[in-house]
Amino acid sequence: MIEVTINPGPIKLTVPAGTLLLEVLKQAGVMIATSCGGKGSCGKCKVIVSSPKFIPDTLNASEKELLSEEEIKKGFHLACQCHLNQNSTITVPPFSLIREDNSKIKDKVKSCLVNDEFKPAVSVKKYFLKINPPSLQDQRSDWTRIKDELNKQSNENNQTWKIPPAILGSIPQLLKDNDFKITIVLYKDKVITVEAGDTRREMYGVAFDIGTTTIAGYLLDLVIFKEVAVDACTNPQFKYGAEVISRIDFARKEVKNRQKMQQELIETLNQMIFSLSAKAGIDFTRIYFAVLVGNTCMHHFLWSLSVENLALSPYIPVITDSIMDDSRDLPNFCLIPYAKVYSAPNVSAYIGGDVISDLIDIVIWQRKGITLLVDLGTNGEIVLSKDGKIWACSAAAGPAFEGARISSGMRASEGAIDRIRITPDKVDYRVIGQTKASGICGSGIVDLMASLLKLQIIKPDGRLVNQEECPLGISQNIIERIIRGKRGNKFLVVSAEESATGNPIFFTQQDIREVQLAKGAVTAGIRILLEQARIKPEEIEETFLAGAFGNVLDTTSALEIGLIPAIPSKKIYSIGNAAGEGAEKLLLSEEMRNIAEHLSQKINYMELSAHHDFQRIFAESLFFNPMV
Ligand code: FES
Structure with missing residues (x-):
């Protein structure tokens, strides 16, 4: 065993000799950039290793290629390539650390989610019941008494109320301890939980947009339809690679890796639920409904579904339907066991519930004319609609637009x-x-x-x-x-x-090629959808830019490099985290959930790699010319 000290910290830990440095950092909970997923090709995981006997010759080929002479002299290594064989001190420079900048999400708390276009109709309901105590003259069971009272209050006679036996077990004591005054929490006709006294004022739901890079969470008051707290954090799976493909590679190696990734994701959602609840000053056990949207890969990781076929042609997901389940079926999820968990439907392996959520947010089914939506995050998803018909594709843009694979x-x-x-x-x-x-x-x-x-x-x-x-x-x-x-x-x-680093910041010919490939993929995707719908670029009436990158992009620059069709910039809208806002609407409205299901089935998905002319269109799209 060897001893390792990590700075800043210091964090000290003991690991077996020969452990990969990246693994040591993961164990210590230090998140560093690993854009290539540890393949030794991105050069983002630079750290300084100080050992009593530092031998530069221990650098492998990737390190020799990606580290400058100056960096080698200073003791830099690539964490994903370096195995520690002796006691060492590791210094992680600020530029290698993953730092969160979620201020745009964290600053934003909307006061009211109701407007002329959107009328919430929450499926979770609470009833405060004063039950008549039993007597020899009235020997109805506890549950019959509750149902009779529910029928009276809900005006729904003969409703077939359902209650899980596990909740039934707690009722006698609850009635006895609370003078027969309880609050029943229902999802439609099913009891989620029973609470002591009158808790009607406390009813919350949580919506998550699980992005490949960032997870955004929104806590909603379901009584007054108000956002009461928002938060965001880095997706814990980032350490397995910036792109979904690196993560799929890791998950495919062993079933236990898939379970590990699910647990890490759930643990992060739990932490976010605790922090959202603390911010809003509420009890997290009063959260009864969680809505989760994300790309198909994140969706499969969350439910611990096999991701094997997502990366292999013909790219088949395990499921595209929405999932509505009890919280207890997500191992160690912190919500009460019968709280409802809904995940939005997917369309294909690379068009997921996050895109459906974008479309819910922009009310795509009501838009007249021709609308283009481009969601630019770690990947590029493109949707085109014309008079009620919708086409979609996913462009393998890679993470270049998120700064990965670019030297600086x-x-x-x-x-x-x-x-x-x-x-x-x-x-x-x-x-x-x-x-x-x-x-x-x-x-x-x-x-x-x-x-x-x-x-x-x-x-x-x-x-x-x-x-x-x-x-x-x-x-x-x-x-x-x-x-x-x-x-x-x-x-x-x-x-x-x-x-800040003491190194110059260059933009290299190789960087330009990376941007060219990313831009080419997105542009080719847009062109193919336009061709399929027989639409000319200038006929597009409105373009929505969504996703982490789409939201901060300067539209003039995007037009100048030909990333998006050349239409007047006043018709181009940056719509922020549309997937998160769509997730809130899915939380608040069953009608929206039905529309989401309908959209997922009606979208015409185009697999770009199967398009007969993709190579030619892609080659043409590599040029930085305005898209006309
Ligand atoms: S070079 Fe180490 S993660 Fe990419």
């Missing part, structure tokens, strides 16, 4: 450049948290691309020009930022002196 890329958290504007004379940028820059997040990357295209420093085919090819009018300050590197040209965005 990072998530949209403190230290990330999220806006950039480059003129012929200077580079202006904005950093989240107003600190020194550590890297560039997705919205900054798209801005950077748009600016460099405009200045013709990047050509429409994605080539970063040499200094001498710069057009007239570009200042020397900008020209000198184009540097010839080992693997092609790169553009200096932030100098070493100005950056």
Whole structure:
């Protein structure tokens, strides 16, 4: 066994010699960026290893390729490639840590969820019952007494009320201890729980949007239809990779991995329920209904379903229908055992309940004309509707727009450049948290691309020009930022002196290729749906941008690189976390849940890889030209 100390902390732990450093960090609960899922190809998991006898030759091929000479001298290793064989001290630099920036979600608490378009009709109900005590003249059973009283109060004579035997068992004592005054909590005609006294004022539900990267949670008061707390946190499965494919790989290795991933997810939901309840000052046992939306993969992880076939052609999910179940069927879920848990229906392996939830939020079934919805998160989901017909596809954009696979890329958290504007004379940028820059997040990357295209420093085919090819009018300050590197040209965005890490922030030719592939996948998806629906890009009447990345994207930059169809920017709407808002509506309305089911069956799903002309359309879409 060896001893390992991790900083910042310090966290000390003992592990068997030879343990993978990434595994040690996981055991210590330290979340670091692992965009490639530990394959040694992204270079995001850099940490400093100090051992009594540090031998640089122990670096493997991936480390030699992805670490600079300077970093090697400082003792950097890739956590996913380095096995610890002696007592060591590990320093995790800030840029490798996963930091959360969920402020946009955390700041937002809506006061009222009712409006002209949306009328809640909650399926959970409470009745306060004063039961007549039994006597020799009235020997009705406890449950008969309760049913008779329920019939009176609900005006639903002869309703066939149902109650689980486990709840029945608690009733005699509850009646006795509370002077025969109890509150019955029902989901439709089924008893969820029985509570002492009058608790009608306390009735809550929780909605979760389980994203590949971030989980957002919303606590709702079901009496006054008000959002009472919101919260967000990083998906704990992030450590198995930024993309769903890396996570599927991990889950497929052993059944116990799948169970582990389910447990980690449930544990995180529990923590969020506790924190939401604490924020709102409520008792979490008064939460009777949970709605969960997410992509098909997250959905399968949550229910511990096999994800094997999601990654293998012909990409078949275990189930696409919605699931309505009791809380007790999700192992260790903290809600009371008979609270209801609903997960939204999926459409296919790569169009999940989160997209259905987006469509619920924008009331797609009532929209006239031609509507495009692009949900850009870790992947790209695209939906097109015309006069009631709906087509959808999923574009394998990969996580480049979330900063992964980009040499200086990072998530949209403190230290990330999220806006950039480059003129012929200077580079202006904005950093989240107003600190020194550590890297560039997705919205900054798209801005950077748009600016460099405009200045013709990047050509429409994605080539970063040499200094001498710069057009007239570009200042020397900008020209000198184009540097010839080992693997092609790169553009200096932030100098070493100005950056938070002491390393320069470059945008490389390889980075441009990654953005090109991501952009090409999304654009090709949109083009194929348009072709299928026989619609020209300019005929689109409104475009909704959803998802973590879609929400922060500068629409002008997105139009300039040709990511979305060229329509007037006033017809392009960033709709925030539409999946979360849709989940709230699913929580509050059975009608919405029925519509969700209907939508999931009516959407025409297009599998892009099966499209006869996909390769040609994809190749054309790699060009950074406006989409007309
Ligand atoms: S290189 Fe280590 S996680 Fe990607």
